[in-house]
């Protein structure tokens with residue numbers, strides 16, 4: 032015991048003795064850290080005396096610092112998030128990466144370490160479990176200094192000064208954070224998959240139409256969508272859908288902040304043999320391009336800065352850039368006059384894109400020029416869902432290569448890379464039901480790739496051995512990003528207007544499935560029946576109001592202030608009486624308010640919703656309506672209503688659609704779903720989640736995908752055959768010219784000429800007939816597909 036006390040005293044002395052030039056900056060950061068962990072009372076003495084955060088673990092020691100079990104727990108968790116061992120792991124100087132002997136001392140200074148930690152506190156260093164665990168919600172750390180304040184989404188008087196200060200802190204911390212991470216390997220603590228949602232502001236058109244903003248962001252990681260609905264008696268009400276993600280960025284968040292939250296933390300990892308992928312997903316016009324376009328440039332800036340570090344300069348690391356698109360299942364080089372590219376697998380199953388131009392870049396200005404050039408070459412066009420939709424997936428890759436003199440590999444061996452993917456609008460499923468054949472095929476291809484991407488991400492996060500990357504061209508191309516060391520950031524972009532509600536929910540459900548079905552994504556999902564009051568909300572982790580529970584248990588739940596009551600408070604701030612809501616919920620009576628009061632119907636989300644979104648979104652059109660009606664077999668009560676909710680998609684342009692929906696679509700909520708028992712709901716939900724989609728996917732979509740694949744393959748074969756036929760014809764023409772030249776010679780044998788000419792002409796004719804037959808087969812196939820797809824779509 033005495034020894035223990037001595038040790039504690041020594042720890043205390045060490046804590047307070049520490050001083051030096053770095054300590055001032057470190058103190059402020061430390062105080063902020065401790066405050067964010069609810070341990071501000073421990074911060075005050077430290078702030079005035081100077082503390083080295085490396086000695087923080089000593090606070091856990093007996094007799095010093097944290098006294099109560101709760102404090103210790105908090106501190107322990109806090110330390111874990113700082114990557115400091117709660118077991119007082121001794122501080123050891125940072126290991127230098129290979130060849131890093133030349134790194135300057137300042138590179139690893141304590142000051143920099145302090146700032147690094149502050150920046151990573153809740154978004155980067157935290158693992159998924161922390162972010163999603165109940166405890167983390169009830170006692171959240173403060174938002175990262177990079178993130179907007181909690182209340183910003185609801186207050187007009189946002190403190191821009193604070194924001195600017197935070198931003199400059201963030202800027203200052205970047206250098207240190209990257210330095211720190213690259214040498215310590217702490218980035219391995221970054222989640223393999225991070226799902227971030229970004230809400231764009233209402234645009235001018237939406238404002239002029241007086242459209243409501245139906246998306247509320249709170250606490251930087253939650254959001255609620257207030258879906259306007261009409262009951263059978265035409266009374267308007269609002270159904271609230273709540274979601275929780277690693278980060279939710281509201282409309283005030285700048286592109287710089289988006290970068291800091293999403294890509295910045297993974298940049299150092301690509302110097303350590305990691306393949307990173309960042310992609311934006313969402314309906315057309317939701318801000319994918321707006322979000323994605325600045326990211327590669329910022330990433331390139333940081334990469335170039337790091338490349339100048341002696342440790343990498345000495346190893347001859349260089350940055351290479353390529354930019355291509357996948358359009359209708361084919362690859363085109365955006366930096367080389369949209370030249371068609373071929374994808375090949377080598378003997379080691381490495382995917383290489385034959386003919387793709389790569390450019391070594393050492394100057395960020397050149398990177399900018401390439402990005403602009405590539406963007407200008409992207410395919411855009413008019414579709415059933417949007418007149419100016421991106422019709423392609425654009426992929427910009429930044430690769431770090433180690434230059435080797437005499438290496439046959441262009442640029443040398445790949446060390447790591449980051450791919451930025453601006454996906455085609457997710458609503459392109461609408462194109463499968465209407466439009467011309469080309470647009471339908473494109474839409475089906477896009478749906479297929481979005482589904483395949485999700486499947487790969489899930490497999491990746493579950494450390495599955497088999498990654499289904501062959502599901503689409505997109506995932507095949509990204510194959511090496513799905514194996515080995517990889518990091519994925521998904522940015523789901525959403526529009527806030529009521530007219531986009533359905534698409535917004537689809538996008539959020541896609542994101543939710545990517546995250547929540549993965550191993551690390553949402554541990555609360557598994558714990559649901561035991562640790563949380565039942566919920567049938569969209570997000571398995573976020574609902575404040577159970578979908579259908581026994582009245583008593585529900586009442587108990589509402590008596591306590593549970594973490595997700597944040598959402599409830601938020602809604603209340605729009606003005607309504609939550610008690611009334613509680614009572615109503617207890618009786619399972621559908622609410623009866625008008626939308627303008629922003630009241631919370633709160634009961635009606637369901638697994639059906641979720642599956643419907645998944646299916647509608649991923650398959651769209653003909654398949655979706657069929658799948659969806661099958662889904663209803665599990666929900667017989669709702670069958671009729673739900674079909675109304677998800678009408679067959681028609682060709683409606685964005686304006687028409689917004690117009691239509693802003694008049695509140697005459698949809699009926701599944702308000703009687705709550706009358707089902709909770710267990711029944713859970714059972715159905717889990718059945719639906721685990722089996723239904725895959726079963727449907729197998730039975731319904733694969734034939735459809737198969738058709739599309741077959742058509743694309745035949746198309747490819749026809750084009751190759753045509754090309755081959757031209758080459759043969761040219762060869763034959765050359766032979767004919769030779770024959771003519773010979774026959775003109777004095778003493779030539781006419782018999783020879785006749786025989787050879789006959790042979791040559793037969794070959795010519797055979798080539799043409801074969802090409803014609805292939806063409807006729809393909810035409811027939813297209814007709815068949817058209818008839819089939821029309822049969823599938825009830826009009």
Ligand SMILES: Nc1ncnc2c1ncn2[C@@H]1O[C@H](COP(=O)(O)OP(=O)(O)OP(=O)(O)O)[C@@H](O)[C@H]1O
Pocket residue numbers: 230231232234282313314315316317318319320321322417419420421454455456457524
């Ligand atoms: N966060 C934002 N802040 C301000 N304006 C935004 C934001 N997000 C998007 N916008 C604006 O909204 C419009 C549509 O955005 P954008 O083109 O990025 O959508 P998209 O999702 O890429 O669409 P598509 O799938 O058709 O390519 C643009 O004019 C863009 O400037």
